[in-house]
Amino acid sequence: MATATTEHYRAYSPKPFTRAERDSVTVVFGGLHWRVERVIQAVLENGGNKAEVLPVATKEDLLTGREVADIGQCCPTSFTTGNLVNFIKKKSDELGAEEVTKKYVYLTAGSCGACRFGQYHQSYELGLRNSGLGAFRMFLLAQDQLDQKAAMGDGLDLNLPMTLGCLWGIFCTDLVQDLEYQVRPYEVGPGQTDAVVKESVEYLYEMFRNRPRRDSWRSITWHLTSSYFTKALREIHRKFSAIEVDRLRVKPTVKITGEFYLQTVEGDPNYNIHRWLEAEGAEVYPAAIAVWMDYLLRLGLQRFEDYSGIERGARLKLGAGRVAQAIYRWNYARLRRAMGDLPHELPNQFELRRLAAPYFNSRLDGGEGDMLVGKALWSYQRKKAHMICELSPYSCMPNTMSIGAMAGVLGKYPEILYAPLEIKGDAEVHALSRCQMILTEAKKRAQKEFDEALAAAGLSLEGVRAYVDKHPEMKRATYRVPHGDAVGTAANLVHHVAQRLGRRG
Numbered sequence: 001m002a003t004a005t006t007e008h009y010r011a012y013s014p015k016p017f018t019r020a021e022r023d024s025v026t027v028v029f030g031g032l033h034w035r036v037e038r039v040i041q042a043v044l045e046n047g048g049n050k051a052e053v054l055p056v057a058t059k060e061d062l063l064t065g066r067e068v069a070d071i072g073q074c075c076p077t078s079f080t081t082g083n084l085v086n087f088i089k090k091k092s093d094e095l096g097a098e099e100v101t102k103k104y105v106y107l108t109a110g111s112c113g114a115c116r117f118g119q120y121h122q123s124y125e126l127g128l129r130n131s132g133l134g135a136f137r138m139f140l141l142a143q144d145q146l147d148q149k150a151a152m153g154d155g156l157d158l159n160l161p162m163t164l165g166c167l168w169g170i171f172c173t174d175l176v177q178d179l180e181y182q183v184r185p186y187e188v189g190p191g192q193t194d195a196v197v198k199e200s201v202e203y204l205y206e207m208f209r210n211r212p213r214r215d216s217w218r219s220i221t222w223h224l225t226s227s228y229f230t231k232a233l234r235e236i237h238r239k240f241s242a243i244e245v246d247r248l249r250v251k252p253t254v255k256i257t258g259e260f261y262l263q264t265v266e267g268d269p270n271y272n273i274h275r276w277l278e279a280e281g282a283e284v285y286p287a288a289i290a291v292w293m294d295y296l297l298r299l300g301l302q303r304f305e306d307y308s309g310i311e312r313g314a315r316l317k318l319g320a321g322r323v324a325q326a327i328y329r330w331n332y333a334r335l336r337r338a339m340g341d342l343p344h345e346l347p348n349q350f351e352l353r354r355l356a357a358p359y360f361n362s363r364l365d366g367g368e369g370d371m372l373v374g375k376a377l378w379s380y381q382r383k384k385a386h387m388i389c390e391l392s393p394y395s396c397m398p399n400t401m402s403i404g405a406m407a408g409v410l411g412k413y414p415e416i417l418y419a420p421l422e423i424k425g426d427a428e429v430h431a432l433s434r435c436q437m438i439l440t441e442a443k444k445r446a447q448k449e450f451d452e453a454l455a456a457a458g459l460s461l462e463g464v465r466a467y468v469d470k471h472p473e474m475k476r477a478t479y480r481v482p483h484g485d486a487v488g489t490a491a492n493l494v495h496h497v498a499q500r501l502g503r504r505g
């Protein structure tokens with residue numbers, strides 16, 4: 001009988017990255033969208049590191065990821081594994097494999113979720129080993145620790161000020177991205193929004209790179225009280241104000257939800273869905289990373305809710321956690337105010353949980369957990385979007401559960417326009433044509449809502465346009481149109497004009 005040698009599982013543990021190496025080693029990272037990546041690069045550089053952002057993952061990376069790691073893994077894992085392997089291979093072609101392992105390290109998110117998010121680095125390790133690059137070093141950035149110096153080693157030194165810098169970088173770029181997507185579909189001069197966003201992100205890059213350094217705990221107070229970031233966001237708000245918009249273009253609003261990676265990246269991994277939707281005539285409501293982190297805070301605290309009165313100290317920890325979450329949300333609101341309160345607010349996590357509760361257990365924490373269902377219902381009931389485009393990765397167990405739960409939601413609310421797209425990375429036509437069908441309905445709904453708004457106010461399109469022309473401040477991208485009874489931007493503008501004219505609207 002044939003015998004097989006079994007190699008036992010061992011946890012990944014990289015060779016140390018020492019402080020002495022810091023000047024000669026570049027920290028590589030990626031997997032988010034370009035705005036936040038550019039700012040995190042600045043944060044790493046501010047902390048004394050050399051940093052480089054991975055290029056956006058491509059279909060070629062997907063194929064590499066499938067080839068060198070586990071073929072059955074979810075598509076975000078294939079994309080990111082192939083992306084890293086191809087990047088390191090390219091570098092080793094230029095410098096030689098040994099030099100690359102000396103000169104580069106990879107920084108990636110770690111987590112303990114039930115899905116593969118906690119195991120990404122194992123796929124990376126397997127992929128690199130199968131590519132003859134097994135000595136390459138990777139480090140995990142835990143999402144639930146503020147000071148990670150001990151875990152990372154003193155080469156990387158992901159200390160408290162740096163972690164806070166990443167967090168504030170996420171807040172600022174979330175706000176810029178949100179406003180960008182509200183403005184671009186209505187810009188009068190094509191390309192103006194992109195130019196302002198590029199300039200704004202470079203401006204943030206400089207602000208974060210030159211951020212004053214504070215030692216550990218003093219940096220918390222500084223980040224929470226300083227006007228450094230609010231001033232920067234006010235400046236960005238000013239840059240946006242130069243963009244002229246025509247908000248009378250009737251467009252459906254499409255909320256992006258789904259798995260974290262797919263809803264965040266912009267490129268091949270999600271069929272460029274953001275830009276595709278815009279090109280098809282929609283206004284996109286993007287998914288903020290800050291919402292995900294707010295969810296992680298809520299998730300962590302739920303354990304203490306369950307154990308209050310049973311486990312010693314649980315009630316105290318719950319209280320402290322609630323205070324931390326309130327500070328987190330207050331700070332986001334403070335930064336949002338500096339942007340004229342234009343970007344969307346953070347949805348209330350308890351409301352999301354309440355909405356999702358009949359369909360999905362809030363203690364199931366793989367992927368986006370109950371938040372996916374909660375966000376879909378929140379978008380519908382709070383009139384935030386005409387349609388929900390949900391990005392479901394191929395071979396994702398948590399997402400399959402969420403879609404199952406959404407079947408129950410749609411049974412109760414069949415009027416919700418919900419497009420769950422299975423994203424395999426290489427089946428674009430199928431996914432986009434499905435999305436297009438639902439988008440056609442969303443367009444009809446946006447037009448109907450607009451026509452009804454005009455009829456209710458006794459106005460015509462020409463009449464509203466003439467009013468806006470007489471009030472040029474209303475054509476600025478930073479003019480705030482109140483979110484009234486309607487979902488769409490154009491219909492809300494009609495209601496607003498009607499109110500200004502003293503009509504019922």
Ligand code: SF4
Pocket residue numbers: 074075076077115116117259260261366367368393395396397398399
């Ligand atoms: S949530 Fe799904 S797609 Fe995302 S890492 Fe986990 S298994 Fe993969």
